[in-house]
Structures are given as structure tokens and as C-alpha cells.
Amino acid sequence: MQYLKIMEAISEQIDAGLLAAGNKLPAERKLADSFNTTRVTLRESLALLEAEGKLYREDRRGWFVSPTPLSYDPTYTTNFPQMAKEQGRLARTELIDAKLMPASRRAASLLKVPPLSEVYRVDRLRFLDERPVVVVTNFILPKYFPNLLEKSFTSSLTTLYREEYGVIYSKTRYRVSTTSLLGETAQHLRATAGSPAMLVERLNYDQHDNVIDCDLEYWRHDAICIESVAELSK
Amino acid sequence: MQYLKIMEAISEQIDAGLLAAGNKLPAERKLADSFNTTRVTLRESLALLEAEGKLYREDRRGWFVSPTPLSYDPTYTTNFPQMAKEQGRLARTELIDAKLMPASRRAASLLKVPPLSEVYRVDRLRFLDERPVVVVTNFILPKYFPNLLEKSFTSSLTTLYREEYGVIYSKTRYRVSTTSLLGETAQHLRATAGSPAMLVERLNYDQHDNVIDCDLEYWRHDAICIESVAELSK
DNA sequence: AAGTGGTCTAGACCACTTA
DNA sequence: AAGTGGTCTAGACCACTTG
Structure with missing residues (x-):
């Protein structure tokens, strides 16, 4: 369950403040590379974080860290x-x-x-x-x-x-x-x-x-x- | 946007009562075949219907039609x-x-x-x-x-x-x-x-x-x- | 113009459920 | 034992955003 580990890794970076609210994440291809996986799997992790409300997506623009609701x-x-x-x-x-x-x-x-x-x-x-x-x-x-x-x-x-x-x-x-x-x-x-x-x-x-x-x-x-x-x- | 069409097709079947609440959907591979697509794309449609609350998943058991909330x-x-x-x-x-x-x-x-x-x-x-x-x-x-x-x-x-x-x-x-x-x-x-x-x-x-x-x-x-x-x- | 995200293909293996 | 869902790979093309 690779996608859960990736999810946790990104989640921790957010909680630690390395990725601040409103910040854009690196490109999917780069993230996939750095986690040594494919885009499909990476996107599964990102979708999970989206479901949790920690990230959001802007169409064709990329992934961003959600501000406080x-x-x-x-x-x-x-x-x-x-x-x-x-x-x-x-x-x-x-x-x-x-x-x-x-x-x-x-x-x-x-x-x-x-x-x-x-x-x-x-x-x-x-x-x-x-x-x-x-x-x-x-x-x-x-x-x-x-x-x-x-x-x-x-x-x-x-x-x-x-x-x-x-x-x-x-x-x-x-x-x-x-x-x-x-x-x-x-x-x-x-x-x-x-x-x-x-x-x-x-x-x-x-x-x-x-x-x-x-x-x-x-x-x-x-x-x-x-x-x-x-x-x-x- | 194939996955949207598939989603709508399944959605209509539910609304029309062809798929009743609690019913299990056919196997993913069969559904993918019948819509002439791959499992990945089909699963995108299913996930969408899950997000909408029309379907739910039981782990390793399959997809089911949601009852009235x-x-x-x-x-x-x-x-x-x-x-x-x-x-x-x-x-x-x-x-x-x-x-x-x-x-x-x-x-x-x-x-x-x-x-x-x-x-x-x-x-x-x-x-x-x-x-x-x-x-x-x-x-x-x-x-x-x-x-x-x-x-x-x-x-x-x-x-x-x-x-x-x-x-x-x-x-x-x-x-x-x-x-x-x-x-x-x-x-x-x-x-x-x-x-x-x-x-x-x-x-x-x-x-x-x-x-x-x-x-x-x-x-x-x-x-x-x-x-x-x-x-x-x- | 280059890079990015959106979408899709065509497979594969494994562990689990079900008959 | 067969079939199924969960997960993953390694690509591809296009339209759009961005510099």
C-alpha cells in the first residue's frame, strides 16, 4: 500500500509547515519521481488527501495546500x-x-x-x-x-x-x-x-x-x- | 471525457430502478468490457459515483447501490x-x-x-x-x-x-x-x-x-x- | 515553446472472497 | 479453484496554463 505511505509523507510535510496553506505542490511527474512511483499511484495519494480536505486541486493548474476551513x-x-x-x-x-x-x-x-x-x-x-x-x-x-x-x-x-x-x-x-x-x-x-x-x-x-x-x-x-x-x- | 459518460450511464440505470438499492454491480472487468474501456477508467467513474453517494464499496467485495440516506x-x-x-x-x-x-x-x-x-x-x-x-x-x-x-x-x-x-x-x-x-x-x-x-x-x-x-x-x-x-x- | 495536468490504454500480480 | 477487487507499472496523447 504504497499510496498510503506517500499520503502520510505529504501529510507530514503539511503538518510540519513545510508546505504552507495556499502553496502549490511540485509537478505530478516530479513528485512521482521523488517517491519512485508512477503518476497513477501518486495521483491516488493526492486524491486521498483531497478527500481528507488537506489538499485541493485547481483544474489544470495543480495541487494546493488547503487553508483552514x-x-x-x-x-x-x-x-x-x-x-x-x-x-x-x-x-x-x-x-x-x-x-x-x-x-x-x-x-x-x-x-x-x-x-x-x-x-x-x-x-x-x-x-x-x-x-x-x-x-x-x-x-x-x-x-x-x-x-x-x-x-x-x-x-x-x-x-x-x-x-x-x-x-x-x-x-x-x-x-x-x-x-x-x-x-x-x-x-x-x-x-x-x-x-x-x-x-x-x-x-x-x-x-x-x-x-x-x-x-x-x-x-x-x-x-x-x-x-x-x-x-x-x- | 469517457468516464463522465460512463458515470451518467450507470447513474441513469440507478435512477430508472434497474439497479436497486443494496444491489451489487457486475464485476469491474465485465463492466469495463461492456463500456469498452479499461478497468482504470471504469474505476474513475465508479469513484465519482461513490463521491456523489450513489454507490458505495465494500472492501474486496465490490460496488453496491446506496440506499436512501x-x-x-x-x-x-x-x-x-x-x-x-x-x-x-x-x-x-x-x-x-x-x-x-x-x-x-x-x-x-x-x-x-x-x-x-x-x-x-x-x-x-x-x-x-x-x-x-x-x-x-x-x-x-x-x-x-x-x-x-x-x-x-x-x-x-x-x-x-x-x-x-x-x-x-x-x-x-x-x-x-x-x-x-x-x-x-x-x-x-x-x-x-x-x-x-x-x-x-x-x-x-x-x-x-x-x-x-x-x-x-x-x-x-x-x-x-x-x-x-x-x-x-x- | 515548454511543461503541466487530464485522460486513457493494456497490461500485471497478489490476496482475498465466493462458490 | 475460480474469480474478483486492490494495487501498481510504463507508457501515451491532448489541451491547457505558464513563462
Whole structure:
């Protein structure tokens, strides 16, 4: 089990600080040579470290050492940049697309509206210290947010909801699972198709307990850990 | 990108119900033949489906179609068998080991006790419909649970805490991240070293807000999704 | 232009599971 | 005993990134 030994060797170098967060690893061919093995086997080790969240890959660019993950509390409403700031990180959001369109099957079922109902769909890409880490897609019920597309998306959606429509997030139902990145989502995150990822789905309620929107968040899985405190019911 | 096409082909067969949950896939060599490719490429497709949680692997036994994941709410105290039952699944727990020992570094830091303090360590393996899905390790502060090892571990720990010591779980701090299975943990789960996994770490408090124990749960990542509702603070 | 990562081939041997 | 999965080798070509 050569690939386990190689994995441990690289792992130790990371833990020892010889390979710092954000650093690029040497070329695969060079690494393979220095471990006296082939690229195939080396890549097995690297994939393992990717699964563990110690390394990440940028498509065609190489392998990098993962920074400390962002601690993400789904029960917090604080917007993304603020959450990052509290943890000493720099965050930035880019608008990919915002439009009115028929709800996808998944979105319709979450929002409990008939399939193909019109909803707003807002796609955004979020960066942590200039690394793209999550693609967020919101499906928003137009009923509560007339003329949403005319608004500016420079501030957070939470802020927009509150200041323009008096809607306040008050409850969220979330779901976390693991998946893999495909197609455009992968491209936005500079990931190779099939990279492991974390999917956070949220269904959000306003202060009157109405469902107002839902969102799908595809995270580079090494970039976050979900962390929260819960009072136990019963 | 042959491996993506193969992945989609298999994926469709699963969605169409041609490959039912729990079914074993044909041998890798046969699959490779039928897709006119090599085992290496085929295995790339299979690994992708594993990352997505549609397939899982049992070490040296082959590839299987994943059943529906268990919905796991960390804010619930209900014990594991009951949680499973509510979702129409059959659960079972096996005791691997229970002993008094010096706290590991990770456990000591979570429990906020000096390194190498004596704590109880209880390792258990949990099955869902006779498939091993999670290895749970509890680190328990002896202070609140004198003579714990003399008790029977046939019922749940929650029940034991309540009935024998009057200790009631009232708050939990949890953390979810992705990782990979190694060593004994992998073996218990019948997994190949390096299989993707989900790690749930919990720090538990009693009714007086004392930390009483912590636990590390290594899940077959296709076997659960974390699902919860949260009232938003502020 | 050179080098790199992404993808793929066509084998091989071994230890283990299964019939 | 046969077949299977786990692991590994030694190449190859292409498209893309980088200097």
C-alpha cells in the first residue's frame, strides 16, 4: 500500500509547515519521481488527501495546500463577508446571473410550489481570500419580492430583503450532504469535474413563518466545516 | 471525457430502478468490457459515483447501490435505533470496546481537560439494515459517571446517563466535516482505506451546562444527510 | 515553446472472497 | 479453484496554463 505511505509523507510535510496553506505542490511527474512511483499511484495519494480536505486541486493548474476551513454556522444570519471577517478572512461575492424563470424540479419541491412556477433565480460565486469556494443558487418566491431584479445585488440578499421588503429571516431548515462538482458549478470553482463537494440546501422562513426562498450551496468541501450549537428539544 | 459518460450511464440505470438499492454491480472487468474501456477508467467513474453517494464499496467485495440516506438531526436526543425506526429502517449497535484511558489530544482539547487525563472511551459500531454505517467513539468524563464500565451497554448511552446518573443531554455543540476512512475505522465499516466519509464531532452538555462527554462519529458518507431546523438568533 | 495536468490504454500480480 | 477487487507499472496523447 504504497499510496498510503506517500499520503502520510505529504501529510507530514503539511503538518510540519513545510508546505504552507495556499502553496502549490511540485509537478505530478516530479513528485512521482521523488517517491519512485508512477503518476497513477501518486495521483491516488493526492486524491486521498483531497478527500481528507488537506489538499485541493485547481483544474489544470495543480495541487494546493488547503487553508483552514471556514466555520459555517447555518443558524447565523450574519452575511457571508461578515462571517469571514470574524474569522480573519477576506470574502467577496460575484453575481453570476439573476433572472425570472420556471422553478427547477428540486426548487419547486422545496418551495412547495407547482412545478414550473415562475421564481427568481440568483446565482452567485463566493470567494474566500480570492479563492472561489462556493456557488450559491437562490430560488426566490416573487410573491414576497416584487421587482427584485431591479434592485442592486451589491449588498447581501439578507440586507436587501430586510431593507427593501421588510422581510426578516427567522427560521431555516437546512440539509447537508456530500456530492461532487459537475459542469458549470465545477468550472466556477476552478475544479475538475467530479471533485468532492459539500451541498448545503436551505429553506428559509420569514418572521411570519412563510417560506420565502431556498438555496443550494455547492462548497469546495475543504473550505468549510459546519459548526453549530443546538438546544436539545425534549 | 469517457468516464463522465460512463458515470451518467450507470447513474441513469440507478435512477430508472434497474439497479436497486443494496444491489451489487457486475464485476469491474465485465463492466469495463461492456463500456469498452479499461478497468482504470471504469474505476474513475465508479469513484465519482461513490463521491456523489450513489454507490458505495465494500472492501474486496465490490460496488453496491446506496440506499436512501438516513436523515440525521443533531439536535435530536432520540437514540439511534428509534431515529432509524421513525424512518422505516432497522438499526443495531455493536460494542467494540469500552475502557478507561488517557484522553487523546483531540478529546482532551474538546473536553477542555489536561492532556492525558483519564477518561472513559467507548467505541461502538452502528448498523443500518445490517450494513455498518458509522463508528462512534465517546470520550466520557469519569467525574459525572463513576463506575461506568460496570454498567451494561445494551441500551443507549443517553438512557444509561439518564437512568443511572440522572444526567440529561440538554445542549450539543456539533461540527460536520468531510474526511476519509483509515485503519480500523475503515475495517469496521468494511471500507477500503481512503473511502470518503463524513465526520460528526459533538460536545455534549448536561442540564446544568456542564460538558459531560464528546463523541466522534465516522459515517459512510452516503449513509446520512445532516438535516435540522434552526431558529435564527438575532 | 515548454511543461503541466487530464485522460486513457493494456497490461500485471497478489490476496482475498465466493462458490 | 475460480474469480474478483486492490494495487501498481510504463507508457501515451491532448489541451491547457505558464513563462
